[in-house]
Amino acid sequence: MKYDYLVYAVGAETQTFNIPGVREHSCFMKELDDAEKMQRRFIDCLESAAFPGQSKEEIDRLLHMVVVGGGPTGVELSGELHDFLEDDLRSWYPELADHIRITLVEALPSVLPMFSKQLIDYTESTFKEAKIDILTKTMVKEIKEKAVVLQMPDKTIAEVPCGMVVWAAGNTLRQVTRDLMAKLPEQQTNRRGITVDESLRMKGANGIFAIGDCTATSYAPTAQVAAQEGSYLGRIFKQLAKRDALVEQLAEVKTLPDSEVEKKTKVETLESQIAKTEKIRPFKYSHQGSLAYIGSDKAIADLPFFQSGNIATAGVATYLFWRSAYLSKLFSLRNRALVATDWIKVKVFGRSVLSMLRLIS
Ligand SMILES: Cc1cc2nc3c(=O)[nH]c(=O)nc-3n(C[C@H](O)[C@H](O)[C@H](O)COP(=O)(O)OP(=O)(O)OC[C@H]3O[C@@H](n4cnc5c(N)ncnc54)[C@H](O)[C@@H]3O)c2cc1C
Structure with missing residues (x-):
């Protein structure tokens, strides 16, 4: 798929x-x-x-x-x-x-x-x-x-x-995770799990987000962490969807038969809105x-x-x-x-x- x-x-x-x-x-x-x-x-x-x-x-x-x-x-x-x-x-x-x-x-x-x-x-x-x-x-x-x-x-x-x-007596990685990490031998070297960046993207694979017990972070492997990471990703995807919609809108605006001045204002507004949605806040764990x-x-x-x-x-x-x-x-x-x-x-x-x-x- x-x-x-x-x-x-x-x-x-x-x-x-x-x-x-x-x-x-x-x-x-x-x-x-x-x-x-x-x-x-x-x-x-x-x-x-x-x-x-x-x-x-x-x-x-x-x-x-x-x-x-x-x-x-x-x-x-x-x-x-x-x-x-x-x-x-x-x-x-x-x-x-x-x-x-x-x-x-x-x-x-x-x-x-x-x-x-x-x-x-x-x-x-x-x-x-x-x-x-x-x-x-x-x-x-x-x-x-x-x-x-x-x-x-x-x-x-x-x-x-x-x-x-x-x-x-504890957790270890699933074979499917080992296989995935083996595809990125330079970036994925931690034997405890998948290394992610501050936005939970798998290092070396921009389109993959990894959360929960399969990752190697400084947090304990608990549902408390996994659930917060899940909610965070939910918010990130909402933001990405908003950005995608704005990008589409921008492409449409560029094809409109408006005057150059009108078009320029609309394009600038949309571009500044897109720039805001590009900034992804890092994940922050709140220990309860x-x-x-x-x-x-x-x-x-x-x-x-x-x-x-x-x-x-x-x-x-x-x-x-x-x-x-x-x-x-x-x-x-x-x-x-x-x-x-x-x-x-x-x-x-x-x-x-x-x-x-x-x-x-
Ligand atoms: C007995 C026990 C008690 C716990 N108590 C607590 C607690 O009180 N508080 C707390 O915060 N944490 C607790 N934990 C830890 C918590 O359960 C885990 O940290 C949490 O479930 C991790 O979530 P996850 O989504 O990463 O993984 P999981 O909850 O393990 O979910 C992973 C899912 O992926 C599925 N899966 C695996 N391989 C594949 C595949 N190849 N294809 C498709 N699906 C696949 C699995 O079947 C599973 O359903 C406990 C754990 C255990 C074992």
Whole structure:
């Protein structure tokens, strides 16, 4: 399909660092399919553990959930898993509840490095209370069918039995992006993604704009950035359309049978209007803050406060703020009403997991 302008926004895919077994034995946390696969795997572990005649070691293995990656995705997932266990499973599988363990593995010295120290400490203490183990400075070396191989901070190797590993360790470029960048080897040299100029044009390809997770910018790969870039491009295209219309008008004016003086005035006015539309304002990201849910009805937030720095807040009130911020970002009243009703249903009746309903019916 021929194009005048191309907006390139294919996102990214899960980074496995070529660690053996990651693709084969872990669940990713990126696409909707990944979430469904993880849900099936999780329920499978529970149902297998509930099967009569299982040894205690096998029950402990099946109910050990390992989350790899201490960024917001891994932390939120660990918090949500904990809530699921406490809110729903404790009443449905009381005999199993005490065997369930969640371990969060992170290679860096702390989880959530983008948050302030105070919020990291708060998250770590909340996880401690919730009995979620955090292993920092710990590297995954291999994932096997029934265990994860870890290099501990003292460089010893430990093989830890587990029922499920969720891999939330970051993004890498899609092949289609690598192929596109390979066509411009001189301008596109950043291995993190597409290099763009201040108007989000791909360096070396004037007709291509690139936004979101496929680009290498100084911003974090978040929806907050991608959405602002999308709105910015919307405004740019409106401006370009206006310029194109003025250029057409100018061409028409030049052919009109007006007097030379009249024509000159019209041409000058149009030319000055066109010159204004040629100036494209650079993209400017406005950071609205960072939020993360950490389980037990608590969230953390680092919010910019006018010009005077950040406010770091945490707790139940922050959790309510987190919920309202997410609702406000949804596109229509219908979506907001549906999501809010889902949250209320979960609070009142618990989570709806088909296979569990089958079990208890
Ligand atoms: C679990 C999780 C939680 C997150 N939570 C937050 C959060 O709370 N706040 C936040 O700001 N960010 C969050 N993010 C990050 C956020 O989702 C991404 O930064 C954002 O979606 C990036 O937008 P994008 O448009 O660049 O890419 P995407 O949203 O990934 O969209 C790219 C689309 O392109 C499609 N595509 C790919 N290849 C092709 C192709 N060859 N042809 C056609 N289509 C193609 C893909 O299927 C996809 O639909 C989260 C991410 C994850 C994984």
